[in-house]
Amino acid sequence: MNVYDAAKILGITGEINPKIVKSAFREACKKYHPDINPAGEELMKMVNEAYEVLKNHSGESKGEQSDYGNALSAALNAIIHLPDLIIEICGAWIWVTGNTKVHKTLLNESGFWWASKKKAWYFRPEEYRSKSRGKKSLGDIRAKYGSVRPDNKKASHPNTLKSYDR
Known part of the structure; x- marks a missing residue:
């Protein structure tokens, strides 16, 4: 995860220093804790990774309040309960494969986009969309950012994440 994505996940804009990062991390923990949020375990993985990237960083964050x-x-809470989906979190993106055809409408309504070259759905908020036009394969993305798969059959059960580094 890069500094830009980490700052977005923690909602930091402007100056970044260890004190600001720690405060933003604590707020994110309160908001996304698994006891409060059904998809919280997966989100906490992202928050923890963002904190690790930024905890010793000083500088400026690009962009506006996020x-x-x-x-x-x-987006994750809208689909985590759906059967036959393979959900992967790679960096700050959510990728969905598996039997997605039956869930096409809900995926679309939840803000997911179809990546025809990768034959997968992805989520990234509209204002943060990439300009690369999909030059990397899903395998390349997994290799660069790692991959965590929530077990959507046991979304609220502890220890449901599996890490896949390919």
């Missing part, structure tokens, strides 16, 4: 974490939370 609701990125809340957008990820809403």
